[in-house]
Every structure is written in structure tokens, then in C-alpha cells.
Amino acid sequence: MSHGHILGDSEYKSQVSAVWKATLYMGIITIVEVVIALLWMNYLADSLPRLMLNVFFIVASALKAFFIIAEFMHLKYEKRALIISLAVPLVFLVWAIIAFSWEASAWFHMKGLVSP
Amino acid sequence: MAEETVLHHPEIETGHEPFMPADEFASNSPMKVSYGKMMMWYFLLSDAFTFSAFLISYGAIRMSNAWWPDPNHVFNAMPFMGHRKIPLGFVSIMTFILILSSVAVVLAVIEGHRMNKKGVLKWMLGGIIGGAAFLGCQAWEWAHLIEEGLRPFYNPFGPDEKGLTHLVHETLTKSPGPVAFGALFFGITGFHGFHVFTGVCLNVWGFFATLSGKFEKVGHYEMIEKLGLYWHFVDLVWVFVFLAFYLL
Numbered sequence: 194m195s196h197g198h199i200l201g202d203s204e205y206k207s208q209v210s211a212v213w214k215a216t217l218y219m220g221i222i223t224i225v226e227v228v229i230a231l232l233w234m235n236y237l238a239d240s241l242p243r244l245m246l247n248v249f250f251i252v253a254s255a256l257k258a259f260f261i262i263a264e265f266m267h268l269k270y271e272k273r274a275l276i277i278s279l280a281v282p283l284v285f286l287v288w289a290i291i292a293f294s295w296e297a298s299a300w301f302h303m304k305g306l307v308s309p
Numbered sequence: 310m311a312e313e314t315v316l317h318h319p320e321i322e323t324g325h326e327p328f329m330p331a332d333e334f335a336s337n338s339p340m341k342v343s344y345g346k347m348m349m350w351y352f353l354l355s356d357a358f359t360f361s362a363f364l365i366s367y368g369a370i371r372m373s374n375a376w377w378p379d380p381n382h383v384f385n386a387m388p389f390m391g392h393r394k395i396p397l398g399f400v401s402i403m404t405f406i407l408i409l410s411s412v413a414v415v416l417a418v419i420e421g422h423r424m425n426k427k428g429v430l431k432w433m434l435g436g437i438i439g440g441a442a443f444l445g446c447q448a449w450e451w452a453h454l455i456e457e458g459l460r461p462f463y464n465p466f467g468p469d470e471k472g473l474t475h476l477v478h479e480t481l482t483k484s485p486g487p488v489a490f491g492a493l494f495f496g497i498t499g500f501h502g503f504h505v506f507t508g509v510c511l512n513v514w515g516f517f518a519t520l521s522g523k524f525e526k527v528g529h530y531e532m533i534e535k536l537g538l539y540w541h542f543v544d545l546v547w548v549f550v551f552l553a554f555y556l557l
Binding site for chain 1: 339340341342347350351354357358361362365366368369370371372373374375381396397401404405408409411412415416418419422423424537538541542544545548549551552556557
């Protein structure tokens with residue numbers, strides 16, 4: 194908003210309700226994460242592959258991150274140029290995750306050779 | 310003079326950009342964002358790389374070990390609960406505290422757009438209290454783990470092994486686990502906690518600057534927006550620290 198331009202009542206209300214909505218979603222996601230972690234520990238750990246749980250956790254965390262960046266940091270409402278300039282460098286992280294996972298599995302096998 | 314040209318800038322008069330600040334830079338910039346906010350975004354981008362480097366090396370070291378401590382067994386203590394084991398309980402509370410503190414700061418930013426000094430003060434105070442509470446929780450958790458014997462150079466949480474006292478009755482003794490666990494835990498949560506501490510200090514400054522009427526005089530509360538961006542970033546990093554250390 195510009196100098197002296199004060200947020201109108203309707204805009205104000207819609208912004209505040211958007212914030213609380215995002216909060217509610219994030220709260221629900223966190224509760225579901227904890228409930229599923231506890232269910233897993235007590236009932237599911239022996240019957241299902243751990244990978245399933247991990248994928249669920251990663252997706253849930255990505256969703257929370259989306260709500261924080263889009264709503265709380267207000268990036269959803271910024272110019273596309275800014276969004277792109279922030280998102281494109283993060284491609285390097287995809288490379289880093291792949292490269293270091295690969296490297297880690299090589300370390301794992303090397304350790305196996307040294308001390309079986 | 311400059312003030313007048315800004316006020317009559319056609320883009321601002323009819324602008325639909327919800328958060329467009331009014332200085333000349335913002336109205337001329339293709340990103341329609343002030344210099345300060347843009348630089349805060351790029352600082353946060355660089356900080357995101359720092360945290361990613363930490364978390365990715367955590368992942369790599371963890372994956373290269375055949376055995377790693379189970380978070381549900383390491384982080385299962387809760388204050389005032391004695392020896393009751395409550396896996397994930399305390400960290401979930403910490404997560405909620407940080408999210409709610411973030412929400413308070415968003416609301417302070419929105420109040421700033423209405424030039425509502427009292428509202429900004431109220432919600433900034435909420436954000437500061439949340440941040441301080443989070444730091445308190447983290448201090449408790451660190452103290453608890455140090456008491457359990459966790460050090461940057463020693464990790465007592467190892468695989469269970471059959472003990473030597475089996476003549477009396479079979480007991481399980483703990484053997485030390487991967488050493489890197491302690492260093493990674495204290496290093497990464499410590500670096501995040503340092504960010505939280507910095508954020509709380511900055512927010513306290515923002516609170517008193519608002520109280521003194523500094524932003525009212527300037528005519529906008531953009532500084533609160535910048536503080537807010539930093540504060541939400543701290544919350545964002547916690548989501549991934551929570552994922553890496555407590556959930557996976």
C-alpha cells in the first residue's frame with residue numbers, strides 16, 4: 194500500500210481470514226503428522242514399509258512450507274518476476290540432494306568394505 | 310516535490326498490487342517491491358542455502374550409517390512429566406508455539422497496513438512472547454539431552470546390546486551410537502536457535518521503534534514487513550529441522 198493509503202475494511206477482513214485459514218491448515222497438518230507417527234510406532238511399523246511414512250512426512254512438510262511462504266511471507270501476492278527469481282536458484286538444491294544421496298550410498302558401501 | 314510525484318503516480322492511484330510500497334524505486338522496479346524488501350528476500354534465499362547445506366549433509370551422514378538413533382526414543386521427554394515417555398509431544402508443542410508466533414507477526418504486518426499502531430504493538434508483543442517461549446523450550450530440551458549424556462563429540466543413544474549381567478537377569482546395555490548425531494543435532498538446532506534469538510532481538514527493536522512512533526512518522530510500517538519476512542523464514546526452517554530430526 195502506498196503512503197497514506199490505508200487498507201480498506203473488506204481487504205483487511207479477507208487478509209486476516211486468509212491468515213487464520215492457513216494457520217488452521219498448518220495446525221491440522223502438524224496434528225495429522227504426529228497422529229500418524231504414533232500410529233506407526235504402535236501398530237503399523239511391522240506391516241508397512243518405512244518409505245511410505247517418510248514420503249508422507251516430506252509431502253506434509255512441503256505443504257506447510259508452501260503455506261508459510263505463500264501466505265505468511267505473502268509471496269503469493271507478489272509479482273511473478275520476484276517469485277521466479279527466488280524459485281529458480283532453488284533448482285541447485287535438487288541437484289545437491291541427488292548428488293549427496295548418491296555420495297552417501299557410496300560411503301555406506303565403503304564402510305561395509307572396511308569393517309564388515 | 311518527490312513526495313508529490315509519488316502521490317500522483319498513476320500506477321499507485323489505480324494499483325492493484327496489495328503490498329506495493331510507494332517509493333520511487335518500487336513503482337519503477339519490475340518486481341514492484343521496495344529495495345529493502347527485495348534484499349531481505351535475497352538474504353533469506355542465501356540463508357536457505359546455508360540451512361539446506363546443513364540439512365543435506367545431515368541426510369548424507371545419516372544415510373551412510375548402517376544404524377541411526379530412533380528419534381522416537383531420543384526425543385520423548387516432556388517437562389513436568391517426570392519419566393513418562395511422550396514421543397514427539399514436546400517438539401509438537403514447540404512447533405505450534407513457533408507457528409502461532411509467526412501468525413502474530415503476520416497480523417502485526419496487516420495492522421501496519423492500516424497504520425494501526427496499537428494493533429502492531431499488540432501482535433508484535435505476541436510474536437516476541439512466542440519466540441521467547443520457543444527458545445525456552447529449546448533450552449529445556451538441550452539441557453535434558455545433555456543430562457542424558459549427548460555431546461557434540463559423544464552420542465549415548467546406540468543400538469541395544471545384550472549386557473554382561475545376564476547371570477542375574479538379562480539386561481540391555483546401551484552402546485554408543487554414531488558420533489555425528491550429537492554434533493549435527495547441536496549444530497543444526499543451535500544454528501536455528503541462534504536465528505530465532507536474532508529474530509526475537511530484532512522484533513523487540515521493532516516493538517520499541519513502533520512504540521516511539523518512528524514508523525508512524527515515516528508514514529508506513531514496511532520495517533515490520535521486513536522483520537516479519539525474517540521471522541517467517543525462521544518458522545520455515547523449523548519445519549525442515551522438525552522433519553529431518555524428529556519425523557524421519
